[in-house]
Amino acid sequence: MSAKKEKKRDFSKYTGVLSSLIAIISGIIIALIVLMTTHPDKGFAAFTTLITGGFGMGGIKNLGSLFYFATPILCTGVAMCLAFQAGIFNIGGPGQYSVGALAAILTSLYFSKDFPAPFTWIVPLIVATLAGALWALVPGILKAYFNVNVVIGTIMFNYIEMYYMMHWINDYCYDAMKGQTRAIPAQCKLPQWFMPALTQNKTSDIGILIAILVAILIWIVMEKTQLGYELKACGKNAEASRYAGIKSKRNIMISILLSGALCGLGGGLTHLSVSGTYITMKEALAAEGFNGIAVCCLANNSPLGAIFGALFMAFLTVGGNYMQIFGFQREIVSVITSVIIYFAAFSLFLKQALERTANKKKTEVNKVTGEELK
Amino acid sequence: MEMLYFIARYFMYFFIPLLVVSVSGMFSERSGIIHMGLDSVMVWSCMWGVLCLQWLDGVVAGQLRLILALLFAGVMGILLTLLLAVASINLNADQTIVAMALNTFAPAFCIFFARVLQDGSEHLSIRNDFLIEKVPVLGDIPVIGEMFFTRTYITNFIGIAIFIISAIVINKTRFGLRMCACGENPQAAESLGVNVQKYRYAALIISGFIGGMGGLMYIIPVATHYSQTVGGYGYLALSVLIFGQWRSIPLLGAAAFFALCKTIANAYSGIPFLANLGLPSAFFKSLPFIITLVALAATSKYDHSPKASGQPYDKSQR
Numbered sequence: 001m002s003a004k005k006e007k008k009r010d011f012s013k014y015t016g017v018l019s020s021l022i023a024i025i026s027g028i029i030i031a032l033i034v035l036m037t038t039h040p041d042k043g044f045a046a047f048t049t050l051i052t053g054g055f056g057m058g059g060i061k062n063l064g065s066l067f068y069f070a071t072p073i074l075c076t077g078v079a080m081c082l083a084f085q086a087g088i089f090n091i092g093g094p095g096q097y098s099v100g101a102l103a104a105i106l107t108s109l110y111f112s113k114d115f116p117a118p119f120t121w122i123v124p125l126i127v128a129t130l131a132g133a134l135w136a137l138v139p140g141i142l143k144a145y146f147n148v149n150v151v152i153g154t155i156m157f158n159y160i161e162m163y164y165m166m167h168w169i170n171d172y173c174y175d176a177m178k179g180q181t182r183a184i185p186a187q188c189k190l191p192q193w194f195m196p197a198l199t200q201n202k203t204s205d206i207g208i209l210i211a212i213l214v215a216i217l218i219w220i221v222m223e224k225t226q227l228g229y230e231l232k233a234c235g236k237n238a239e240a241s242r243y244a245g246i247k248s249k250r251n252i253m254i255s256i257l258l259s260g261a262l263c264g265l266g267g268g269l270t271h272l273s274v275s276g277t278y279i280t281m282k283e284a285l286a287a288e289g290f291n292g293i294a295v296c297c298l299a300n301n302s303p304l305g306a307i308f309g310a311l312f313m314a315f316l317t318v319g320g321n322y323m324q325i326f327g328f329q330r331e332i333v334s335v336i337t338s339v340i341i342y343f344a345a346f347s348l349f350l351k352q353a354l355e356r357t358a359n360k361k362k363t364e365v366n367k368v369t370g371e372e373l374k
Numbered sequence: 375m376e377m378l379y380f381i382a383r384y385f386m387y388f389f390i391p392l393l394v395v396s397v398s399g400m401f402s403e404r405s406g407i408i409h410m411g412l413d414s415v416m417v418w419s420c421m422w423g424v425l426c427l428q429w430l431d432g433v434v435a436g437q438l439r440l441i442l443a444l445l446f447a448g449v450m451g452i453l454l455t456l457l458l459a460v461a462s463i464n465l466n467a468d469q470t471i472v473a474m475a476l477n478t479f480a481p482a483f484c485i486f487f488a489r490v491l492q493d494g495s496e497h498l499s500i501r502n503d504f505l506i507e508k509v510p511v512l513g514d515i516p517v518i519g520e521m522f523f524t525r526t527y528i529t530n531f532i533g534i535a536i537f538i539i540s541a542i543v544i545n546k547t548r549f550g551l552r553m554c555a556c557g558e559n560p561q562a563a564e565s566l567g568v569n570v571q572k573y574r575y576a577a578l579i580i581s582g583f584i585g586g587m588g589g590l591m592y593i594i595p596v597a598t599h600y601s602q603t604v605g606g607y608g609y610l611a612l613s614v615l616i617f618g619q620w621r622s623i624p625l626l627g628a629a630a631f632f633a634l635c636k637t638i639a640n641a642y643s644g645i646p647f648l649a650n651l652g653l654p655s656a657f658f659k660s661l662p663f664i665i666t667l668v669a670l671a672a673t674s675k676y677d678h679s680p681k682a683s684g685q686p687y688d689k690s691q692r
Contacts (some may be wrong), residue, residue: 034486039490039492089412138667142671146670147674147677148667148670151470151668152609152613152616152666152670153670154610155612156613156663156666157663159609159660159663160660160664163656163659163660164653164656166656167654167655168658189393272427286422290474290477290478291400295470295472328490329485329486329490331482331483331485331489332486333482334478334479334481335482335483335486337478338475338476338478338479339479341471341474341478342461342476343459344471344474345461345467345471345475346461346465346466346468346472347468349467357612
């Protein structure tokens with residue numbers, strides 16, 4: 001017990017945060033370099049707008065869009081954290097997210113619009129969650145029972161989704177005038193509660209609250225329950241946990257289904273939002289799915305950290321939307337994201353290096369004072 | 375007969391880039407570095423290749439322009455792959471996450487860069503005068519000549535050459551065998567005096583060069599402009615690599631099989647039997663991906679993946 005307490009006071013607890021910070025700062029520095037070299041005259045103004053998240057230009061109203069952008073990537077980010085902790089790399093986020101989105105749209109268009117009050121939006125959300133899980137089902141089975149690399153499995157399902165999405169939209173919910181999915185009925189949109197007052201934005205809704213709640217819930221499951229412990233054990237060493245009597249195949253299925261469900265929920269929340277989101281007829285994978293990986297990297301695989309990671313990424317996105325004014329493209333945000341992921345990838349190395357320096361300091365102090373450092 | 379020629383030519387458009395890029399992946403993975411970033415290498419070097427084509431337009435004529443652009447694309451491919459190399463060889467990074475970073479970076483940067491270059495438009499146009507109407511002598515062979523040696527591209531022959539050379543290098547030379555040892559059991563290789571890091575660097579440089587050329591090879595026959603995508607070919611090449619079990623000859627078969635699926639997916643409306651089935655085009659388009667999964671599930675029992683693939687190399691391990 002005392003050893004455990006000792007460890008908690010250890011400096012190593014903060015190295016995770018520190019290495020994320022290093023990753024973020026590197027990303028921002030590279031963005032500055034790219035902006036300054038492309039348009040030296042406007043580069044710095046664009047840069048300040050970007051890193052203030054557009055709040056300097058748009059003011060408090062941007063809080064609404066910040067939450068709007070954070071909602072889907074928080075869900076997909078938590079999904080990735082969960083999968084990562086269970087030793088599974090779920091790249092299927094884009095597919096699961098889009099399928100969830102479509103499921104939410106279709107359910108609200110065809111079924112739930114006549115339901116009694118809260119079920120008009122709760123039912124589509126549940127269906128979206130299930131649809132996301134469904135889209136992860138086959139890659140999960142292939143991984144658990146046929147030993148097919150889960151990365152390949154989920155990537156293939158992304159592409160299958162990409163091609164089928166057009167087909168489904170075209171058949172069931174196509175608005176030919178606008179070239180996108182039909183608008184969902186007003187009663188099926190998420191309730192707003194106090195959010196408009198809080199964010200000074202008329203279209204703000206409770207999506208972000210649900211997402212944060214889910215993140216906390218997943219954190220509790222992963223940290224405080226037996227299921228979470230077993231999932232993590234499998235992720236650390238599948239063979240060893242199998243010897244310890246943990247059913248690894250079942251755990252693979254659970255983690256990938258949960259991960260898919262969370263992505264689906266993200267799609268549902270975004271497409272039931274009051275501000276109105278549509279799927280356009282374009283052969284493209286949903287970026288929200290991939291951005292979840294970035295959120296997860298920033299958060300060091302922790303669902304709670306994902307809340308901050310998602311808010312930060314959304315912050316950058318809001319800033320990125322102002323880039324056009326300065327003659328830049330918003331893709332600069334993706335460039336920053338990629339640099340952050342890149343640096344986060346060797347965060348383990350950074351972490352070890354930091355820990356090494358931290359431990360060095362500790363022993364030095366020990367020598368001088370002759371007692372253990374708290 | 376015209377139909378057959380048409381399908382054969384179409385087939386080559388898909389087959390060559392898949393083969394070349396999966397060979398690029400083979401170099402990397404046989405040396406022990408999982409290369410999920412093939413797609414990014416293609417997207418990135420394809421842009422540089424296309425830009426090089428634009429710069430050389432009017433300076434150099436004919437096939438030489440294409441060959442120079444291919445070389446340039448290869449060199450740029452090396453540059454991007456070095457990012458993976460440094461992170462995974464020197465910094466013990468998670469190779470899959472690095473690759474995801476590259477996959478996010480390449481399309482975003484290329485859109486950004488293309489728009490900066492041409493003030494708003496992201497499409498880079500390609501002036502294509504590389505079609506070879508008929509290869510002398512070989513083009514006169516009946517049937518085969520018509521199928522593979524007329525209305526063809528020089529990239530087809532370069533691609534085949536790359537495959538043959540790399541098959542020999544990997545399987546028959548000292549360099550190749552040592553490289554594979556680094557992917558199977560790096561500690562054992564190191565104990566016999568093989569510098570694992572050096573070999574992995576070499577493998578990734580070769581991989582980047584080939585992958586970069588593959589990116590440009592993909593776009594030359596099928597598109598008139600470059601729009602920051604290679605249609606998921608990097609990922610497909612990865613599945614070809616796994617389906618081909620990381621071995622040269624099976625790789626050839628796997629690439630051919632995929633290319634055939636892809637050809638059917640794109641040309642099915644011209645084939646009466648398939649067009650009459652009444653299936654949605656989405657089905658045919660996703661067919662290569664579905665078949666990949668089925669094929670992988672069926673063959674995954676035989677796992678010949680390099681043993682040390684994906685793990686950061688730790689000298690002190692046993």
